[in-house]
Amino acid sequence: MDNFSESINYYGHKPEEQVEDREKKLRPTERANNARELYFSAKSSISMEFPYWYTRRWEELEGDVTIIRRAESLKAGFEHLTPVIYPGELLTMGKACYLRGSYPMPWLSEAFFMAAEDKLYKEALESGKLTADTFTTVGKGGGNVTKSVGNVISIAGKFGLRVEEMPVMLEVAKKWKDRSVDDIGHKYEQLVPGYKEKEAIMRSVICMFDSGYTLPQGREVINYYYPLQYGIDGIISICEEGMNEVAGYPEMDRLYFYKSVIIMLQGIRSWIRNYAAEARFMASIEQDEKQKSEYLEMGLRLDHISSNPPRDFHDALQLLWIFHVGVLNEDAISGLSPGRVGQVLYPFWKRDMDKGFMDREKTIELLECMRIKFTEIDCFASMGVVGGVLSGNTFNNLCIGGLKKDGTSAANELEMLILETGISCETPQPTLSVLYDEKSPEEFLLKGIECTKAGAGYPAWVNNQVAMEFLLNNYGHEGMQLEEARAWAIGGCLESSPGSWMPLNLDGEIHWIPGGSAPATSVGVHFLSLPKILETVIFDGMDMRSGERIFPSHGYKLETFEELWQGFQDYFSRAVHVLTLTNNIQHDAWRKISPSLVNSMLKPDCLEVGRDIGQQGSRFNTTFNVESCGNTTLVNSLASLKKNVYEEKNFSLEAYRKAILENFGYHTAQETGSYSLVDQKPAEHYSEYRKIHRMSLDAPKFGNDDPYVDSIFKLWEDWFCEMTHNYRSLYDQPMYACQISVSTHGPMGAVTLATPDGRLSGTTFSDGSVSAYPGTDKHGPYALFSSATCWNHSQSQNSQLNMKIHPSVVKGREGSRKFLELIRAYMRKGGFHVQFNIVDSRMLKQAQEDPDKFRSLLVRVAGFTQYWVELGKQIQDEVIARTEYEEL
Amino acid sequence: MNTCTDCKFYLPVDVFKGICKLSKKDILPGDLFCEKAERSPKCKFCSKFTPEKEFLGKCMAITLAYPDMNAASCVDFEWISQN
Numbered sequence: 001m002d003n004f005s006e007s008i009n010y011y012g013h014k015p016e017e018q019v020e021d022r023e024k025k026l027r028p029t030e031r032a033n034n035a036r037e038l039y040f041s042a043k044s045s046i047s048m049e050f051p052y053w054y055t056r057r058w059e060e061l062e063g064d065v066t067i068i069r070r071a072e073s074l075k076a077g078f079e080h081l082t083p084v085i086y087p088g089e090l091l092t093m094g095k096a097c098y099l100r101g102s103y104p105m106p107w108l109s110e111a112f113f114m115a116a117e118d119k120l121y122k123e124a125l126e127s128g129k130l131t132a133d134t135f136t137t138v139g140k141g142g143g144n145v146t147k148s149v150g151n152v153i154s155i156a157g158k159f160g161l162r163v164e165e166m167p168v169m170l171e172v173a174k175k176w177k178d179r180s181v182d183d184i185g186h187k188y189e190q191l192v193p194g195y196k197e198k199e200a201i202m203r204s205v206i207c208m209f210d211s212g213y214t215l216p217q218g219r220e221v222i223n224y225y226y227p228l229q230y231g232i233d234g235i236i237s238i239c240e241e242g243m244n245e246v247a248g249y250p251e252m253d254r255l256y257f258y259k260s261v262i263i264m265l266q267g268i269r270s271w272i273r274n275y276a277a278e279a280r281f282m283a284s285i286e287q288d289e290k291q292k293s294e295y296l297e298m299g300l301r302l303d304h305i306s307s308n309p310p311r312d313f314h315d316a317l318q319l320l321w322i323f324h325v326g327v328l329n330e331d332a333i334s335g336l337s338p339g340r341v342g343q344v345l346y347p348f349w350k351r352d353m354d355k356g357f358m359d360r361e362k363t364i365e366l367l368e369c370m371r372i373k374f375t376e377i378d379c380f381a382s383m384g385v386v387g388g389v390l391s392g393n394t395f396n397n398l399c400i401g402g403l404k405k406d407g408t409s410a411a412n413e414l415e416m417l418i419l420e421t422g423i424s425c426e427t428p429q430p431t432l433s434v435l436y437d438e439k440s441p442e443e444f445l446l447k448g449i450e451c452t453k454a455g456a457g458y459p460a461w462v463n464n465q466v467a468m469e470f471l472l473n474n475y476g477h478e479g480m481q482l483e484e485a486r487a488w489a490i491g492g493c494l495e496s497s498p499g500s501w502m503p504l505n506l507d508g509e510i511h512w513i514p515g516g517s518a519p520a521t522s523v524g525v526h527f528l529s530l531p532k533i534l535e536t537v538i539f540d541g542m543d544m545r546s547g548e549r550i551f552p553s554h555g556y557k558l559e560t561f562e563e564l565w566q567g568f569q570d571y572f573s574r575a576v577h578v579l580t581l582t583n584n585i586q587h588d589a590w591r592k593i594s595p596s597l598v599n600s601m602l603k604p605d606c607l608e609v610g611r612d613i614g615q616q617g618s619r620f621n622t623t624f625n626v627e628s629c630g631n632t633t634l635v636n637s638l639a640s641l642k643k644n645v646y647e648e649k650n651f652s653l654e655a656y657r658k659a660i661l662e663n664f665g666y667h668t669a670q671e672t673g674s675y676s677l678v679d680q681k682p683a684e685h686y687s688e689y690r691k692i693h694r695m696s697l698d699a700p701k702f703g704n705d706d707p708y709v710d711s712i713f714k715l716w717e718d719w720f721c722e723m724t725h726n727y728r729s730l731y732d733q734p735m736y737a738c739q740i741s742v743s744t745h746g747p748m749g750a751v752t753l754a755t756p757d758g759r760l761s762g763t764t765f766s767d768g769s770v771s772a773y774p775g776t777d778k779h780g781p782y783a784l785f786s787s788a789t790c791w792n793h794s795q796s797q798n799s800q801l802n803m804k805i806h807p808s809v810v811k812g813r814e815g816s817r818k819f820l821e822l823i824r825a826y827m828r829k830g831g832f833h834v835q836f837n838i839v840d841s842r843m844l845k846q847a848q849e850d851p852d853k854f855r856s857l858l859v860r861v862a863g864f865t866q867y868w869v870e871l872g873k874q875i876q877d878e879v880i881a882r883t884e885y886e887e888l
Numbered sequence: 889m890n891t892c893t894d895c896k897f898y899l900p901v902d903v904f905k906g907i908c909k910l911s912k913k914d915i916l917p918g919d920l921f922c923e924k925a926e927r928s929p930k931c932k933f934c935s936k937f938t939p940e941k942e943f944l945g946k947c948m949a950i951t952l953a954y955p956d957m958n959a960a961s962c963v964d965f966e967w968i969s970q971n
Binding site for chain 2: 038041042043044045046049052056079080081082084085086087095098099100144145151152160161162163164165166167168170171270274282285785
């Protein structure tokens with residue numbers, strides 16, 4: 001094992017003893033363990049039931065009002081889904097008829113899953129929509145179907161489709177040609193002046209993907225209030241009353257909206273009842289009395305909640321899950337976060353506990369079952385999206401802690417059990433985030449520490465006050481005040497999302513429960529590669545990898561650092577400008593062709609005002625952003641050029657151009673097969689570039705409390721966070737900055753040449769947004785914290801700091817205290833987010849060499865936890881390369 | 889030749905395998921019918937389905953359909969007479 005440690009970055013001593021496992025080990029209940037074993041055996045699978053019936057109904061209603069067609073199509077999809085109930089389940093229902101089931105949604109986009117020789121596919125490739133796919137690696141193990149085998153066809157390197165369904169998939173997809181959101185959006189985005197520049201930007205992977213048709217919803221917090229309070233029949237009654245009030249009056253769209261919600265709910269009701277019937281069928285053939293009784297109970301429960309509000313905690317949890325899946329089935333969605341579930345369900349749970357209907361053991365079993373169900377969620381999308389951005393994850397973030405409506409701590413006993421089951425039943429979903437507040441009880445925080453130490457990468461630690469400040473700054477003009485800001489939660493992996501307090505009436509007592517009250521809070525300009533933009537500045541607008549001109553000549557001689565910085569601002573602004581306009585058109589196509597109904601029905605105040613979320617029916621609508629990738633790589637590169645070219649004049653910019661093109665005399669990452677800097681191999685002419693490479697690596701690096709480079713970081717942040725407000729979203733609201741890398745630092749690094757900080761061609765960028773580049777943070781965690789907080793984090797929707805700590809460093813109760821103090825120190829300095837891998841990096845190396853032995857190993861990437869074997873190699877190499885802290 | 893995916897006791901886990909609802913054993917989609925197997929409603933067992941190309945056909949002579957689609961919740965499904 002010792003040879004592994006040679007290629008790992010350490011802070012502190014190198015571990016010499018055997019590879020150390022994580023500290024806390026709890027076993028899941030037998031029921032959850034069986035379900036998880038079944039999950040481990042299951043492959044990602046797609047079926048055509050839903051898209052077939054959706055498309056069939058859509059065609060039948062040619063000429064009808066679009067939102068009605070949409071509702072009828074969704075209804076047809078829901079009511080024809082084959083119910084499948086797995087033995088031992090306490091919570092049931094899923095996206096499709098497989099355990100990890102999903103399906104294509106050709107009404108959004110149909111080109112990427114066509115055969116490579118198909119004309120549609122070639123057109124998509126030409127327009128730059130699929131370039132990111134080409135440079136993405138998808139995990140080779142776990143549940144991914146990476147290649148076609150026998151009667152199963154692999155799609156996007158992850159999903160399996162039975163050969164019997166392939167012809168109908170192609171036929172259905174072709175029916176959406178020139179009708180899908182993708183195609184209609186593309187048709188009209190070309191009207192934007194400078195559109196060709198947008199295509200060049202996409203081909204160069206300066207921008208990762210269009211959000212309008214890939215993942216038009218998500219990165220938001222769902223709201224379960226209406227089903228929990230009114231039940232399906234109650235919501236239908238609200239809609240019927242709404243129709244009576246608006247029929248025939250101006251603003252007639254309200255009439256169609258209410259009617260559409262009713263139609264959609266009828267579909268969901270049939271879907272639930274089909275499951276109830278299946279539960280009774282399963283009971284009828286079951287020999288085991290306990291299992292038979294559980295099936296019968298499940299059938300009764302489903303029948304009840306197909307119409308009525310929940311009677312108890314179990315009903316409420318099942319209904320919550322149904323609507324979660326319901327939303328996921330209307331669009332391709334990542335990051336539909338359940339939000340503060342422990343607070344939403346608390347009134348039901350407490351009442352059951354008080355009456356003796358529920359106990360700790362039953363609660364744990366149910367919460368573990370919930371973890372398994374959320375982990376089963378898959379999102380069918382292109383390889384670039386599912387691999388290059390999501391790493392196969394779907395980002396269902398469950399938040400705990402924070403504050404109540406009245407400003408007191410919101411942490412409760414149910415959330416303690418949510419943390420407990422996060423330890424006992426380690427799964428990627430739902431990931432957990434602690435909304436850290438100075439008012440959070442110590443016992444609660446220490447339970448969070450216990451869970452983080454268990455090593456699954458959650459909970460992440462998020463600063464409640466910083467998020468509230470961001471939300472008040474950006475949603476204040478829409479009426480948000482302090483009390484409502486407290487209802488926020490994380491949407492997706494790390495997007496601060498507005499919430500509202502809803503009055504749940506249970507037995508005559510009002511409980512104010514939090515829930516999301518805005519649509520997707522992260523759509524717009526999705527992932528701009530900062531190092532790649534700097535590359536085009538250095539080469540006067542050219543992408544030197546492809547030889548294509550991306551931007552017109554900037555006209556600067558780049559003789560000063562100020563000119564270089566100006567050139568960067570110019571190109572970055574050009575990219576944001578054209579991408580904002582084209583994405584606005586794509587999202588306009590989405591809301592016109594494929595309006596949200598399930599999610600709209602759930603979000604306050606859509607039912608009150610009779611408008612869907614695309615028509616700004618939500619309470620808050622300032623939800624578009626500009627996302628960055630590679631912050632630290634950019635800033636380190638600027639620092640290197642400032643020092644080596646402009647101040648000390650060690651090298652000319654021309655010398656840097658040559659060194660970048662020659663990759664500092666190294667082989668590329670694609671040639672070495674590793675995407676980590678430490679594994680790169682010198683080529684024959686390395687000695688020519690040894691000096692410039694050494695001095696680039698030795699230039700000041702972010703993460704060491706060094707004002708030289710931290711001041712450049714602040715320069716970037718202050719400018720970026722402010723400039724985004726100059727761009728207007730589809731809803732005519734100012735945009736804001738969002739800074740998470742998710743997995744994009746892998747594929748975006750893959751297409752970027754060497755950078756002036758000494759990073760080599762094709763290797764990953766720095767992860768997160770305020771993480772140090774692997775191995776360059778040499779002065780300990782507190783120096784890293786000082787660098788990371790050199791700017792005000794509430795200017796941005798988020799910041800992201802990823803750290804890796806050896807398990808021995810936080811061992812025992814003393815280690816827990818020390819660990820909490822570390823996190824507290826960062827929060828008190830104004831840090832927004834920090835998350836940890838508590839792992840011995842040598843174990844990760846071992847897992848890379850022998851993945852079959854590590855099927856259940858979980859790691860934290862950038863805002864999400866994922867099974868190691870389902871990560872692409874780019875991200876695996878990057879996680880290994882992160883600095884491992886051997887002391888705090 | 890009927891296979892396990894045509895059986896009403898087939899519980900699909902993924903595209904490669906399933907579980908027999910009766911025996912609780914793992915089974916493969918291509919396994920042949922056992923003595924306890926019963927047909928599940930599918931388009932290919934419906935009198936209103938007309939096969940055309942491989943894995944494609946028409947529903948009620950007009951609408952695109954495919955033989956292996958589950959038709960348990962289709963209101964127009966009618967069993968073809970079994971030989």
